[in-house]
Amino acid sequence: MAATQDVTTRQSADVPSQWSERQAVLNPPVDICEDAEGITLVADMPGVSRDRLNIEVDKNTLLIEGDAHFDMPEGIQALYADIHSTRYRRSFALSPELESNNIDATLKDGVLTLRIPKRAELRPRKIEVRVN
Incomplete structure (x- = not known):
């Protein structure tokens, strides 16, 4: 299983229509575990709600996309933010x-x-063993 690792800038043709402007896309950190039954992926995507999440499988490619939304109380404005993009994408x-x-x-x-x-x-x- 291979994963993209870098923060990239995507043009509008590469991202869903609701993400029409060009902007940075964050790769969320993902932990991957395997057991006898399958694999589990755990992705940290703070601020992403179910309706702002898109998960697609096309042939052998899994795509995870999300748009984070952070509510600011009325009358308060952010002066500084460590994260400048609210768009997550990982394949x-x-x-x-x-x-x-x-x-x-x-x-x-x-x-x-x-x-x-x-x-x-x-x-x-x-395998069950039977005795004759």
């Missing part, structure tokens, strides 16, 4: 041993968790 090449049509996604407190199972025929299985 991964998926192994053919994964069931990309059976991805389970959850979002809680700005943490996106994706569970991608391995194809059933590739999972370890226990």
Whole structure:
């Protein structure tokens, strides 16, 4: 599984229509764990809500995109921000041993968790031994 790593600037043709202006895109930090049943990806995407999240699979490529929104109290203006972009984007090449049509996604407190199972025929299985 390969992942993009750098902060990039995308032109409007490379990003969804709601992201029409040219701006920096952040790659969210992602932890990837594998077990006998599949893989789990955990992405930190603070400020992204379910309706501002886009997850797509095209052939063997997984694409995660999100638009963060931070509410500022009325009458308060930000003087400084460490992060200058609110757009997240990350893509991964998926192994053919994964069931990309059976991805389970959850979002809680700005943490996106994706569970991608391995194809059933590739999972370890226990063989029962019968006694005659």
